[in-house]
Amino acid sequence: MKLLEFPIRRYQFTLVAFLCLVAIGWYAFKTIPREEDPFFKSPAFSITTIYPGADPKEIERQIVKPVEDRLAALDDVFKLETNVVDGVSVIFIQFGVNSDADKKFDEVTREVGVIRDGLAPNTANITVRKWSPGFVNIVQIALVSEEAPYSEMEDTARRLSDALKAVSGVRTAETWAYPAREMRVALNLARMAELKITPTQVMQALQSENAAIPAGFIDMGARTFSLKTSDSFRSVEDVRDTIVASYRGQLTRLKDIADVRWDNAPLSYVGRYNGKRAVFVTAQQQDGQNILITEKRIGEAVDNFRRSVPANIQLEWGFSQAKNVAHRLNSLYRDFSIAIVLVLITLLPLGLRAAGIVMISVPLSLAFGLAVLYFVGYSLNQISIAGFVVALGLLVDD
DSSP, X not given: OOTTXXXXXXXXXXXXXXXXXXXXXXXXXXXXXXXXXXXXXXXXXXXXXXXXXXXXXXXXXXXXXXXXXHHHXXXXXXXXXXXXXXXXXXXXXXXXXXXXXXXXXXXXXXXXXXXXXXXXXXXXXXXXXXXXXXXXXXXXXXXXXXXXXXXHHHHHHHHHHHHHHTSTTEEXXXXXXXXXXXXXXXXXXXXXXXXXXXXXXXXXXXXXXTOOOEEEEEEETTEEEEEESOOOOOSHHHHHTOEEEEETTEEEEHHHHEEEEEEEOOOSOOXXXXXXXXXXXXXXXXXXXXXXXXXXXXXXXXXXXXXXSOTTOEEEEEEEHHHHHHHHHHHHXXXXXXXXXXXXXXXXXXXXXXXXXXXXXXXXXXXXXXHHHHHTTOOBOHHHHHHHHHHHHHHHHO
């Protein structure tokens, strides 16, 4: 018996194989991750450096050149390029496609850590970030208010961010578009002159009180306790009660010579939603999750949180990536239905046997493709969906 005759003569085996393929394909369809973009570990990273007040030439000389020289010595570097503007530099490094992304990230982080102390002393921040098309925000939620202070909007955004981080399937959640808080100390120079206190004394007192410095250990029998000289501030009152001078038993506290209060740092950008002032909360999805299920869970968490939002703040959905994914999946379902109808119209006049064979081959081919995607660890995304549509058209044409 020839190989091609076996599935025809032993049709019972063929029917069982077809049923198994349908079952596996249906299981793969129900459980395969769904997302907008495919996630894969890419050996590409960005190193962002902030150097306030420096021009591009100074940044290139003091930061970019030392970092690039260090990174260029690594193995398997494919591309190394830099963009520099006033106060900021972004170095992009990419390794060969066969490189281990996690290992290369550790190497880049190590090299940047080694050279960090040798950079310009006024460097404010240097950050190494991984690059991947999967690191995108799947939702953006806006907290809108023209009246609420930024401090209240920030607190509400942070509480919402914490609630989203607890949702199953969410990698992380972040808050955006509000100024950083800072403690303002406005000195009364006339009063300081009377008490013969200098601004340097005030600065030294604040620095010493806000430092947690280990002071060694003390042994008490079988127990050992660690000591530290001070601790960091926990409230505005702690700052106001800081002792800045002492003369003949008379203590001078910071509140006696200064006005201490919370304030906002200058805004570097302003967030708007439909023209109104807003603070944003975004969330990213973990690898291998179904975006439709993840966003449903996010929606439930947001609905529960909505009840605790202050009356002067409106919560709005700004962006939902799941809608794009659902639209593409619906397009795939529509194309599949059109393919079945076309096969019926064109082949039915030739007989039920010919039409039946082709109509069985179409869903079986899709089931096999879904099973392969699922077991090799890929997802249903805009790339694989486009591939399915093209393959479906070729199948119908053949």
